[in-house]
Amino acid sequence: MLAELIRRDVDDIVDEWEQFARSSIPAAEDLSPEDLRDHARLLLLAVAADLETVQGEAEQHEKSRGELPDNSPQITATAHEHAQHRFEQRFTLDQMLSEVRALRASVLRRWVEQNDRYDPDAVAELIRYGEAMDQALTESVAFFGAKVDQSRGLLLGVLGHDIRTPLGAVRMSAQLLERTKGLDERQSKAVQRILSSSDSMRSMVDELLDFTQTSLGMRLPISRVPSDLGSVCAEVLAELEALHPERDISLACEGDLSGQWDAGRVGQMLSNLVSNAIQHGNELPVTVTARAGAGDVSIAVHNKGRPVRPQSLATLFEPLAQAKDMGGDRHSGSSGLGLGLYIARQIAVAHGGSLEVVSSEQDGTTFTARLRR
Structure with a gap:
């Protein structure tokens, strides 16, 4: 044996x-x-x-x-x-x-x-x-x-x-x-x-x-305090417009955007998403829409750049594995490690929410974060 x-x-x-x-x-x-x-x-x-x-x-x-x-x-x-x-x-x-x-x-x-x-x-x-x-x-x-x-x-x-x-x-x-x-x-x-x-x-x-x-x-630590996400979004976009004066970045707010948020983390998430849209937007306008829901608030960031390939969507939010075929040069301040979208999703998850993306040639690319109030 x-x-x-x-x-x-x-x-x-x-x-x-x-x-x-x-x-x-x-x-x-x-x-x-x-x-x-x-x-x-x-x-x-x-x-x-x-x-x-x-x-x-x-x-x-x-x-x-x-x-x-x-x-x-x-x-x-x-x-x-x-x-x-x-x-x-x-x-x-x-x-x-x-x-x-x-x-x-x-x-x-x-x-x-x-x-x-x-x-x-x-x-x-x-x-x-x-x-x-x-x-x-x-x-x-x-x-x-x-x-x-x-x-x-x-x-x-x-x-x-x-x-x-x-x-x-x-x-x-x-x-x-x-x-x-x-x-x-x-x-x-x-x-x-x-x-x-x-x-x-x-x-x-x-x-x-x-x-x-x-x-x-x-999980990322967050500290919720009474905040208005409309004001948070406006402050973040003002900073990004100062960094990118040549880009058209617009904000639309709909409904009551007040709630208990970690304003700093939400601002970090939005900054990452808008910076990503600027990087891959082919110099076209970037629009941000904050919309009130019953128990949550959604923040959508849209650009009309080259769409994300379907096979790249599965790894888009993975750390150190950001798709290389999204087009555009690396934006100023980017580490090139593909951490921005990963951390943005982690911030949404820490708020009990989610971050999703849809992308097509006809409609462009939209990242939508949903955050519980």
Whole structure:
């Protein structure tokens, strides 16, 4: 039996596997034998125990399709622990995968060398072995990937937070220079460029921090206070018109737009949507309509630029995956990371609402946010 072979030869298999790891994986060179070997041994023994467990035809079918995640908790636990250790020991994902492949190959080679006939029971056992190793591989990859995503998010969060201090110093220094008398026209324009660029950088940092927070599974924090969304929209559009004096941006308000909102967040959402419309609007007018509903308020941002392709709609609100085929050059202040629409939707969701888009050649593109009062 394959399980008996694994138990009998486990030390030799792990010896062979350790030689492979030390010769092929740089991160393994300085590890102690215990750090390198323990999980390989535990994983093999867990697989052997799984092979000895009675498994019905239905269970085998579900397991082969990955539909029986709790069929072998010992394999899952060992795979998670192994992935955690390899992550802490600075292995790459490819290096961790190569370990499991090497273990699988070593066992199969020994099995082939010690079998001169392959009856149905032996083949079935071999299939079960492959399924058990696949389960270990899948669990390790999923756990390792989650750890990588979490560490990346924390790194971005710390980086974004720490950038705020020197960025604030740059802006304060530029404001001081702006109030200095005697600047000529060229110097005044240079100071204005510093102020404008620092504002753009601050916006990017804020988006980065918001993305980091939501990517770690948290909802954007909001602080609701009595506000009028008509006034909020007017203030945001006034700022954008000052930044884009050549663009035609109009606002229409319908009905009672009062309610409990986080005005700053709603303003951020609208700024992202209108900036996106300016970027992709082919210099055509941008219209904003705020309309009162029974229990909510809708804010629609419309432009007549090139429509969004149907295949791009599915990823339009995904972070770091904004469609590249929407047309237009990147607007001033854009990070180019595709976070604006993602954060806009997160703000709508945090208000108990939604953000949707419709786009066609005939009617143009309209983003509509619905926010509960």
